[in-house]
Ligand SMILES: Nc1ncnc2c1ncn2[C@@H]1O[C@H](COP(=O)(O)OP(=O)(O)O)[C@@H](O)[C@H]1O
């Protein structure tokens with residue numbers, strides 16, 4: 551079985567897919583067989599799920615969209631409501647099985663979470679239960695904007711309270727107007743207690759291949775070598 555990382559964000563729309571694809575590129579550039587996974591996707595565009603398409607295109611082994619993405623819903627709403635509306639029950643065993651299939655073929659699997667860490671996925675469980683089930687080291691993407699310190703620290707606390715390991719974090723500068731950006735990054739460096747893998751500047755032409763070069767994946771070595 552290969553190694554894996556679970557990419558979680560401080561929120562939705564803050565760069566999880568961008569960073570997940572960049573991680574896939576970075577590990578592939580070192581000669582690894584890589585696969586992306588988006589266990590739960592909510593929000594289709596023209597019959598496709600953009601995250602799934604991006605992770606599929608960035609994977610470099612032969613896998614199916616069904617393995618990458620066991621659960622896909624058309625509405626861009628919370629997974630537990632989307633599932634309820636379509637009469638589906640999200641089952642972690644199904645996701646775990648799909649992960650194992652990917653992991654049996656790939657050296658590294660990058661799993662992108664849905665929404666934030668505690669997003670409900672069915673009547674009882676949240677994204678935390680999904681992360682616990684897969685039991686992977688977590689990478690936290692912080693969307694750098696006002697309010698992110700609280701979101702980042704809450705997420706880190708919840709990850710550790712769940713018994714999971716925070717392997718690293720990425721500062722993604724999604725707000726070009728953010729004040730005291732450097733001080734905010736320094737605050738998180740001091741308080742998150744895990745390595746900063748990269749600071750991604752605001753860039754409307756985000757190219758994950760380019761970003762990959764800035765990711766210091768050697769800081770993750772103890773989790774996959
Ligand atoms: N650093 C950045 N600068 C400018 N745009 C960004 C940056 N990071 C992400 N984006 C854009 O923000 C949107 C959301 O990013 P995405 O990676 O899909 O987030 P998530 O997976 O968390 O929903 C995308 O259109 C992406 O291109």
Ligand SMILES: [Mg+2]
Pocket residue numbers: 566567568601662
């Ligand atoms: Mg995404």
